[in-house]
Amino acid sequence: MIKIETINEAGKQLAETIRQENLLFDGEAIVFIGALGICVRKILPLVNDKHTDPAVVCVDSTGKFVIPVLSGHVGGANELARQIARITGGTAVITTQSDNTGLWPLDTIGRQYGWQTCQLSHDDMNHAIATFVNRRPTALVCEVEDEGTEHLKSSCPSHVTLFNSYEDFLSYRNNNDTPTPELLLIVSPHRYDIRGTRFIQYFPPCLNLGMGCQKDAPADIARKILEGVSAAGFAIESIRSVATIALKKDEAALHTLHALLPWAKVEIYSAGALGKISVPNPSDKVFEVTGCYGVAEAAALAACHDGALVVEKQKDCISTADKTDFSTTDRTILPKADKAVYFTWALGEDNKGCRKGHIEIVGAGPGDPDLVSVRGRKFLERADLILYAGSLVPKELTFCAKAGATVRSSAGMDLEEQFLLMKEFYDKGKLVVRLHTGDPCIYGAIQEQMAFFDEYGMDYHITPGISSFLAAAAELRSQFTIPEKCQTIILTRGEGRTPVPDKEKLHLLAQHQSTMCIFLSASIVDEVMNELLAGGYPPETPIAACYKLTWKEQRIYRGQLKDLANILKENDLTLTTMIVVGEAIDNRHGLSKLYDGHFTHLFRKGKQ
Known part of the structure; x- marks a missing residue:
């Protein structure tokens, strides 16, 4: 919620203009229109802690300068100031070092991409940020592929060394011929015992927990399931959803899991939907009771959007006591009898979260290298292999390839040769860009390639291009x-x-x-x-x-x-x-209804 205050008539029109723009802001903010000194004195009672203070932005009554005064970085006042400056045509006065140097905001970047950030004390976080903004040797480990890691990889500062796995980082750190990183940034759903290096870990929401249990199972099995997830080396902070069959939607264990993982979505699937999913550990007994061959595995697979199981069905039990029993003859109280209540769980990882090979079919545009899309250019900059249609695509489009990338023209290669080359890189977990002229979906000859990819179950996507x-x-x-x-x-x-x-x-x-x-x-x-x-x-x-x-x-x-x-x-x-x-060529005689005087909704308020 944004509250806008002004202390004089001169700022009222400016305040109304800002209100009408419906600024996007997640949190509490105050926009003060007036002198900075008055603003500081008025907000003094609000100042408490940078992690809880509201964002405060001061705008002079002419809109010339827009100044984040309080909670600029953590609270979002810096970005709010930029938005307001775009409205007023003024200048946002930003003083935060990480913002001004273009470096990643380590304490807020997780929130930007929906990642949870590991719990650190304020001092530890500040020391990590200081290490980073002072450009000390830093390691970045990205064990998933999502929008956030795509951004990090494409904007890596020169003092950051990129790794695809924690194991690669350890090998690098243990090599005496390489500089020792003073900071480790890691984006991963895995939980590591990190020692010897200051670190910040971000947990991307890419895991999906499937569960099944006996009827009326005790709520305590929820904690045992999460203990099992942790023991398997995964971070519960990365669990995006908890999934099960409709038959179990009212189980206490499910509700307890949701309470322990409040950020996770609960996914409920019908027996028919889960029955269509092939599971690695089918059970006829489970099918007799539920109508599907494996609740935990099927539910995890259903929730992970063409991903894969990273932990197959785990079966466990918890001991519980029967209700007090009585003798049928003398009503004598008998001892409580322990019994085992069984439950199962499995873990799936989203398709986009899996670290595996990927093929991106990119539309190169009609020819001018500047007409490739921003998304297409980012893929070209990150690709391990660029296979481009050499007879139709200008080679200049490949000049943005990263150091060490393989760039090949497909001219002179038949379809099988092209596919084998792409598969070689794909099987190594690499990123392949197949670069086609124009938009690849219009006379792009990608149908045959996609048939190959489908046959081998390969992950691919199309980035559209500008057609000729x-x-x-x-x-x-x-x-x-x-x-x-x-x-x-x-x-x-x-x-x-x-x-x-x-x-x-x-x-x-x-x-x-x-x-x-x-x-x-x-x-x-x-x-x-x-x-x-x-x-x-x-x-x-x-x-x-x-x-x-x-x-x-x-x-x-x-x-x-x-x-x-x-x-x-x-x-x-x-x-x-x-x-x-057609007659449309060079035609200037048609008049769009968009500018017809009868369409008064396009006129400014009060005009006829």
């Missing part, structure tokens, strides 16, 4: 959808060596008179032109032949449809030429 048809619109300075003229864009190709379905023949698509972007068809331009004319496009329809869009060699030729074949032949346009057809 979008680059054509930009370079032609044309809007391809014109109000009341054309509201459809057709992406297609002529029928060359690759057959086209009968219902998608060019003369049929031409009947729509839409903006048409034709890929991979310059070599059959005569057939393309005749099909378009036969379909109904007037001979005078505007066309554009776009060669190597956004490359240094880019050339664009405009004309009319009746001259299309001559334009391509006279200018020797063959490969990497897009043909654009």
Whole structure:
């Protein structure tokens, strides 16, 4: 919640402007509009401890300077000041060292990425931060792959050495020829006995605990389960969810687990859903009772989103006493009898949390190296192998590869050779980037590769790119959808060596008179032109032949449809030429309803 205060008339309009922006802030904050000295005197009674003080930001009444006064780093006042400065057009005056040096905020970065941070005293945390901001040798161990570790790896300061496992760090530290790190930062769901190095550990929420138990099992089994998780070397702080079958949703042990892990989500699954999951330790007896072959393992797998079990079913028991029994003859109280109550648990790790190989299919954009997406560039910078389509993708796109990365062109390699190379790196737990031109999902030839990845159960994802048809619109300075003229864009190709379905023949698509972007068809331009004319496009329809869009060699030729074949032949346009057809080219006559005077919701308040 943000409270905004002002002490004079001059600041009231500024205060209202800030309120209307609906600032995003997680916590308590006070924005004071007025002189800094007055602000300091007014907040003096609030000052207690930097870990509990509210964020306080002071803005002068003109909005020129925005100053975090209290709890700037831990409480978030620094970021709030930046947000307000963007609104007022002013300057955020930040004095926190880690913020000004661009170094990671070690005490708050866990909160930013949803990680829990190990419990350290304020002094220990401050010493660790001082070591880091003073650029002393630091080790970073990332044992998961998520948004946070992706950021850390891509923004590693020069005094930080990166490791993929704690074991690699230990080998490095024990090598007398290397500098001894004075600080260890570790992001891992594993619990290590770390000695001899000052450290901060972050626990990413990537583990999913599945549990099963006998009916009316005592609540105490919850603690035994967590003891088992710890004994297996995992941190309970990384448990993202506790999962079980609907039959057990009211068990006291489940509710106790949730109480002990208040940050974890409870996942309840039906017997039908769990029965579809193959488990490594199936039990016919469990199936008779529950309808699935393993509650703990199936529930953990269901919750971990295509991840894997890291601890298979563990069966344990706890002793309990029967209710007091009486003799049926003389009502004599008999001794309580102990009995064993059995329970099971298993642990799964999210797909994104698993440290394993990954293949990212990245769209390189139409050609200009600056037109790859920010996400795509980050993958290129982190990749252990970049396999790029050498005949279509500029090699300059690979120049951002990290030291030691392997960069190969797929030109001259058949599909099997490409796959074997990617699998070699994948099987070693490496990151592979398969770099395709444009957007890989449009004539990108990734279907066959994905079939291989699916067959071998490999983890992969697609980062979209800017398609050449979008680059054509930009370079032609044309809007391809014109109000009341054309509201459809057709992406297609002529029928060359690759057959086209009968219902998608060019003369049929031409009947729509839409903006048409034709890929991979310059070599059959005569057939393309005749099909378009036969379909109904007037001979005078505007066309554009776009060669190597956004490359240094880019050339664009405009004309009319009746001259299309001559334009391509006279200018020797063959490969990497897009043909654009339609009235949208260079059209400035359509008026978007967005700026129609009847749409008064776009006008400022009070205007007609």
